[in-house]
Amino acid sequence: MSGILSGTAWGVLTELNPRKRQDFDFLVQILNIRFGSAELSEMYKANLQTRVKGKDESLSELAQSVRKLTRLAYPSADSDLLYILVIDYFIDSIPDSEIRLRIWELGLKTINEAESHAIRLEAQTCRKTKGIPSINLHSMKVV
Structure with missing residues (x-):
């Protein structure tokens, strides 16, 4: 998976220890937390409120x-x-x-x-x- 990631997603990957980088399910979970729509939605709500x-x-x-x-x-x-x-x-x-x-x-x-x-x-x-x-x-x- 690391071969297809770029930009911020690549940055997230490089912050993980090498063993965690090999765990596909963990990678998907981490990327969903970082880029998932629920988290982005909350970020946009916070931007709107301020x-x-x-x-x-x-x-x-x-x-x-x-x-x-x-x-x-x-x-x-x-x-x-x-x-x-x-x-x-x-x-x-x-x-x-x-x-x-x-x-x-x-x-x-x-x-x-x-x-x-x-x-x-x-x-x-x-x-x-x-x-x-x-x-x-x-x-x-x-x-």
Whole structure:
């Protein structure tokens, strides 16, 4: 088996004592522990639980990352559950607590809605911090 292993799997093999390397069942067990889907799923869940938007990361990039991590963390979940989990993890990963709260209060049903509202709220927050007055287009009259 050692002849077909490469990369990280080869690294796992080289860490074993020579006698254990000859035991096929043991090798399969060790490789399953290291690369098995249950362990990877737990790793992705941990990543999701600690995921926070990076300083130079856009909300669209964050949403895409959360979508991917959620699919990897919950590979057997049905699509309805995944939709809920993606929204929850996305909202939790937004660093601005005011934006997080406002998105939660809206009770949005899709990640696309949550993403677009978060982008809008982030833009408003950015305008406020720069002292740029907000324009309310809904109250303007067209002549």
